[in-house]
Amino acid sequence: MKITRKLIKANYQQVLFVFLAFLTMVLVSYFYVSTIVQRQMLALGEETMNTTQTAVSASLSETELTFSNVTQNIENMFAMDRNNDEILYYLTTTNNFFKTERSPLPDCLKVYGYVRGEFLDGSGWIPPDDYSPPERPWYIGAEQSGHAIFFSEPYIDADTGGMCISFSQQVFDQIGNALGIIAIDLNLTRITDYIAGQQIANDGYGVLVDDAMRFTSHRDFALITTDMRLAGGGYPELAEMLRTGRPIAAERFIDSDGTDSIAFFRTIFNGWHIGVIIPRASYYEQVYSLGIVLSILGSVLMLSLCYILVRTRADQLRSDEESKSKSSFLARMSHEMRTPMNAIIGMTSLAQKSNNIDKIQEYLGKTNDAANHLLGVINDVLDMSKIEAGKLELSNAAFPLQSLLSQVQTVVGFKIDEKKQHFTVSVADDVPNIIITDQQRLAQILTNLLSNANKFTPEGGDIALNVRKIEGDASQCVLQIEVADNGIGISKEQQARLFKSFEQADNSISRKYGGTGLGLAISKKIIDLMQGNAWIESELGAGARFIFTAAVGIGDVGDLPESSVLSGTGADESTPSAPIFAGKHALLAEDVEINREILIALLSDTGIVIDCAENGRQACEMFRSGADLYDLIFMDVHMPEVDGYEATRRIRAMSDVPKSKDIPIIAMTANVFKEDIDKCLAAGMNDHVGKPIELNNVLAKMKHYLLYQ
Ligand code: ADP
Numbered sequence: 001m002k003i004t005r006k007l008i009k010a011n012y013q014q015v016l017f018v019f020l021a022f023l024t025m026v027l028v029s030y031f032y033v034s035t036i037v038q039r040q041m042l043a044l045g046e047e048t049m050n051t052t053q054t055a056v057s058a059s060l061s062e063t064e065l066t067f068s069n070v071t072q073n074i075e076n077m078f079a080m081d082r083n084n085d086e087i088l089y090y091l092t093t094t095n096n097f098f099k100t101e102r103s104p105l106p107d108c109l110k111v112y113g114y115v116r117g118e119f120l121d122g123s124g125w126i127p128p129d130d131y132s133p134p135e136r137p138w139y140i141g142a143e144q145s146g147h148a149i150f151f152s153e154p155y156i157d158a159d160t161g162g163m164c165i166s167f168s169q170q171v172f173d174q175i176g177n178a179l180g181i182i183a184i185d186l187n188l189t190r191i192t193d194y195i196a197g198q199q200i201a202n203d204g205y206g207v208l209v210d211d212a213m214r215f216t217s218h219r220d221f222a223l224i225t226t227d228m229r230l231a232g233g234g235y236p237e238l239a240e241m242l243r244t245g246r247p248i249a250a251e252r253f254i255d256s257d258g259t260d261s262i263a264f265f266r267t268i269f270n271g272w273h274i275g276v277i278i279p280r281a282s283y284y285e286q287v288y289s290l291g292i293v294l295s296i297l298g299s300v301l302m303l304s305l306c307y308i309l310v311r312t313r314a315d316q317l318r319s320d321e322e323s324k325s326k327s328s329f330l331a332r333m334s335h336e337m338r339t340p341m342n343a344i345i346g347m348t349s350l351a352q353k354s355n356n357i358d359k360i361q362e363y364l365g366k367t368n369d370a371a372n373h374l375l376g377v378i379n380d381v382l383d384m385s386k387i388e389a390g391k392l393e394l395s396n397a398a399f400p401l402q403s404l405l406s407q408v409q410t411v412v413g414f415k416i417d418e419k420k421q422h423f424t425v426s427v428a429d430d431v432p433n434i435i436i437t438d439q440q441r442l443a444q445i446l447t448n449l450l451s452n453a454n455k456f457t458p459e460g461g462d463i464a465l466n467v468r469k470i471e472g473d474a475s476q477c478v479l480q481i482e483v484a485d486n487g488i489g490i491s492k493e494q495q496a497r498l499f500k501s502f503e504q505a506d507n508s509i510s511r512k513y514g515g516t517g518l519g520l521a522i523s524k525k526i527i528d529l530m531q532g533n534a535w536i537e538s539e540l541g542a543g544a545r546f547i548f549t550a551a552v553g554i555g556d557v558g559d560l561p562e563s564s565v566l567s568g569t570g571a572d573e574s575t576p577s578a579p580i581f582a583g584k585h586a587l588l589a590e591d592v593e594i595n596r597e598i599l600i601a602l603l604s605d606t607g608i609v610i611d612c613a614e615n616g617r618q619a620c621e622m623f624r625s626g627a628d629l630y631d632l633i634f635m636d637v638h639m640p641e642v643d644g645y646e647a648t649r650r651i652r653a654m655s656d657v658p659k660s661k662d663i664p665i666i667a668m669t670a671n672v673f674k675e676d677i678d679k680c681l682a683a684g685m686n687d688h689v690g691k692p693i694e695l696n697n698v699l700a701k702m703k704h705y706l707l708y709q
Pocket residue numbers: 448452453456485487488489490498503504505506509510514515516517518519520521543544
C-alpha cells in the first residue's frame with residue numbers, strides 16, 4: 001500500500017507526460033496519414049470517373065461517327081440522283097449489316113428516315129396509318145439542329161424494355177436543299193449497365209444523367225427517367241451543382257435512400273453527366289481502420305512505456321527500501337557484535353588485573369556468555385548468507401522427540417528460570433516418539449522461538465510449548481508446534497514484516513532487547529524446507545503465539561543411529577573427571593598455536609597424549625615415521641604448505657603404512673557448512689567437528705572412535 005502510494009506520487013508526472021506525448025503522436029500521425037489516404041481515395045474516385053467517361057464517350061463518339069457515314073452516303077446518293085427505292089435499299093442493307101457480327105454498331109436497333117416526304121424504314125417496319133414522322137421528336141430535333149446530329153432524350157424501348165436513344169440528322173442535296181432526315185435508334189443498355197456497375201474501393205454504384213437531368217442509369221430502377229431534381233436526398237443540390245458547372249468530386253451528400261454518401265460527377269461531351277456514388281463509411285473505411293490501428297498501437301506503446309517506467313521506479317524504490325533495511329541491519333549487526341566483544345575484552349582485562357580467584361571465575365563466566373552470544377550472532381549471519389545463496393539443506397535422521405525437547409529446554413531453561421517464568425511443555429498423545437527430520441534445525445527453530453518468548457515476556461510470565469499432530473499416516477505426519485507467551489505482543493502491521501530478512505518488528509525493540517532480526521527469517525526458511533507453514537497470532541500487549549507446521553517422517557528404535565550422542569551437541573555429555581583416554585595417542589595438525597593450546601588444555605584431563613604438527617606436510621611426515629603410535633588424527637583444513645584435505649589424501653595413500661587406511665581422521669575446522677563437511681569426508685576424513693570447539697562434541701566423537709570402535 002505504502003509502496004503503491006509512493007509509486008503513484010513518484011510517477012504521475014512521467015506517466016502524464018508519456019500519455020500526452022503518445023496522444024500527440026497518435027493524433028499527428030492520424031492527421032497526416034488520413035490526409036494521405038483521403039487523397040488516395042480522391043485519386044481513386046477521379047480515376048474511376050476518367051475511365052467511365054472515356055469508355056462512355058468513346059462508345060457514343062463511335063456511334064456518332066458511324067451515323068455520320070450513313071448520312072454522308074445518302075447525301076452522295078442524292079448527288080447521283082438516286083430515288084427513294086434505292087435509298088430504302090441502302091438503308092435496309094445498312095440496317096442488316098449493323099445486325100451482323102462485324103457490325104461497327106452492335107447496339108443499333110434500326111436505321112430509318114423520312115426522305116422527300118416518304119417514311120423509309122431499314123428494318124421493314126410498316127408504320128400505322130396515323131404515324132406522322134414530322135411530329136416525332138427525332139424529326140423535330142434534327143430539323144432544329146441544322147447540320148448537327150441531334151441526340152434524343154433517352155427513352156424506354158417498348159420492344160426491349162431497355163434504355164434507348166435516337167440519333168438523327170438532316171440530309172441535304174448538293175445545292176443545300178433539305179431533302180429529309182435520317183435516324184438510328186441505339187440500345188443504351190450496355191452503357192447503362194457498365195455505368196451502373198462502377199464502384200470505388202469495391203463499393204457504391206454509377207449513374208448516368210442526360211442533359212435534361214433525368215436518370216438514364218441508376219441502380220434503383222424506379223428512378224430511371226426521373227428528374228434528378230425530384231429524386232430524394234441530396235440529389236437536388238447535386239443537380240444544381242451540375243447545372244451551374246461546379247465540380248463534384250468527393251462531395252458529401254445524402255443518397256435518396258438516406259445513406260450518408262460521397263459523390264463524384266463528370267459532364268461528358270454531349271451534355272450528359274456520369275456519376276459514381278459510394279457510402280461514406282466505405283469511402284472512409286481505410287481512414288477509420290487506420291485511426292483504430294493507430295490508437296491501439298499508441299495505447300499499447302503508451303501502456304508498455306508506463307509499465308516499464310513504473311516497474312523501474314518500483315524496483316528502484318524496492319532496492320532503496322532494501323538497502324535502507326540492509327544498512328540499518330548492518331548498524332544493528334555492528335551493535336550486536338560489538339556489545340559481546342566489549343564484554344569479552346572488558347571482562348578479560350578485568351580478570352588479568354584481579355588476584356581474587358572468585359572474581360576471576362565470575363569475569364570468565366561472563367566472558368564465556370558473551371562469546372557464546374557472539375557465536376550465536378555469527379551463526380545467524382552465516383545461516384542467513386547460506387539461505388540467501390540457496391544452500392541451506394536439511395540432513396534428516398531419526399531421533400526421539402523427547403531428546404529434542406530436553407536439548408531445547410537445556411539451552412533456554414536457565415534463561416527462563418532467571419526471569420522466573422512458568423514454562424510448560426505439552427505433547428499430544430498421538431505424536432510419534434521417534435521422528436525423522438533435521439534435529440539441529442528443528443532445535444534451532446524452537447530455541448529461537450523460546451528465546452524470543454523469554455526475551456519479550458516480563459518476569460513471572462507464562463511460556464508454553466505445545467506439540468500436536470494434525471495429519472499423517474504410518475510413515476509420516478505433519479506436526480503443529482506452538483510457542484505461546486503472555487508478553488508484550490506484536491501489532492498486526494509489524495507481524496507482516498517479521499518473517500522477512502533483516503526486519504525487526506520495530507527498530508526501537510532492538511535497542512531495548514537486542515537481537516539481529518534474523519531469527520524468525522531463518523526459522524521461516526527452515527520451515528519452508530520442512531514443507532510447513534508459519535504464522536503469528538498476536539495483539540500488542542496481549543502476548544504472542546508463534547505456530548508452525550512441519551512434515552516429518554515417523555521412525556522406530558531401529559532407525560536411531562548407533563550412538564545418538566554423535567548427532568547431538570553432546571548436551572548430555574559432561575566433562576570427564578577421569579582420564580578415559582589414558583594410553584591413547586593423537587596427532588593434531590593445526591597451524592594456529594592458540595588453537596593447539598586450547599585443544600591440548602581442554603583434553604588434558606582425559607589422559608590422551610597429543611603430538612602437534614604445524615602444517616599438513618609435517619603431519620604426513622610424523623604419521624609416516626610414527627604411525628604405530630597414533631590412534632587418532634585431528635586435522636585442521638586451512639594450513640600452509642599442505643592443507644588438511646591434501647594431507648588426508650596423502651596419508652590414505654601411504655600403502656606401505658599399515659594403519660594409513662584405518663586411522664580415524666577428524667576434521668577440526670571453522671568451515672561448518674554441509675558442503676564443507678562433505679568435502680572433508682570426500683578427502684578421506686571420517687568425521688568433522690566445528691570451531692569454536694565444543695568440548696562435549698569433541699568428547700563424543702573421540703569416545704566413538706577410540707572406545708566404541
Ligand atoms: P531477534 O534476533 O531480533 O529476536 P527474530 O527474528 O527472532 O530476531 O525476531 C524479530 C522480532 O520479532 C523481534 O525483534 C521482536 O520485535 C519480534 N518478536 C519475536 N518474538 C516475539 C514475541 N514472542 N513477542 C513479541 N515480539 C516478538
